[in-house]
Amino acid sequence: MRTAAVKPSLQAGARTQFSFRVPATKTVPHLYPEAREFQLMPTVFATGFMVGLMEWTCLHIIDPHLDPGEGSLGVHINVSHVAATVPGQTVTVEAECTKVAGRRIFFHVKAHDGIDLIGEGEHQRMIVDWEKFEQRVNDKAKRARLSPITRGTG
Numbered sequence: 001m002r003t004a005a006v007k008p009s010l011q012a013g014a015r016t017q018f019s020f021r022v023p024a025t026k027t028v029p030h031l032y033p034e035a036r037e038f039q040l041m042p043t044v045f046a047t048g049f050m051v052g053l054m055e056w057t058c059l060h061i062i063d064p065h066l067d068p069g070e071g072s073l074g075v076h077i078n079v080s081h082v083a084a085t086v087p088g089q090t091v092t093v094e095a096e097c098t099k100v101a102g103r104r105i106f107f108h109v110k111a112h113d114g115i116d117l118i119g120e121g122e123h124q125r126m127i128v129d130w131e132k133f134e135q136r137v138n139d140k141a142k143r144a145r146l147s148p149i150t151r152g153t154g
Contacts, residue, residue: 005102006127010065015096018057022049022113024087045085050119051077054109057093058123062105072105072125073133079121085113095123103127 024030027043055074062072085091091113099106103126111119130151138148 006100006105007065007067010062010097010100010105012097012099014061015094016057016060017092017094018053018060019090019092020053020056021090022085022087027087042084043087045087045089045091045113045118047081047119050081050091050111051079053091054079054093054095054111054119054123055125057095057109058105058107058125061095061097061107062125062127066127069130070127071130071133072127074123075104075126076124077121079109079119079123081119083113083116083118085116085118089113089115091118098122 022045024043026045026049028041028046029039029043031046031048032038054077059072066072091111093109093111095107095109097105098108105125105127107123107125109119109121109123110117134149134151141148
């Protein structure tokens with residue numbers, strides 16, 4: 001297991017695009033259903049879901065360069081959300097790796113809904129060893145007297 005850097009096969013310039021048809025469940029009222037304020041907002045693609053789609057697209061670049069037991073976590077996001085998208089539209093995210101610095105990977109991301117540029121900005125992810133990460137988080141959960149976390153199986 002590497003701890004110092006990403007595999008040399010991942011380099012600046014790596015890019016991909018990913019398209020996703022927006023369902024009604026990815027609109028603002030679904031972001032935090034318990035938030036009355038969100039329930040009063042229009043049923044347009046939520047910024048939080050757009051950010052998640054941008055992260056998902058970046059994962060498509062990283063995943064082929066990971067060793068077993070490794071993954072990545074989003075550690076920084078700075079994006080605009082400048083146009084509304086309605087359910088049923090398809091959002092296409094373009095992501096480009098702009099820099100690799102040790103375990104930190106930098107991206108430029110851009111999202112378009114077929115009519116408008118809806119968002120653009122920068123994202124960073126950190127490569128982690130899942131076992132070590134879970135151990136640190138579970139130590140924190142224990143100190144907080146909460147249940148340990150687990151990783152999804154999907």
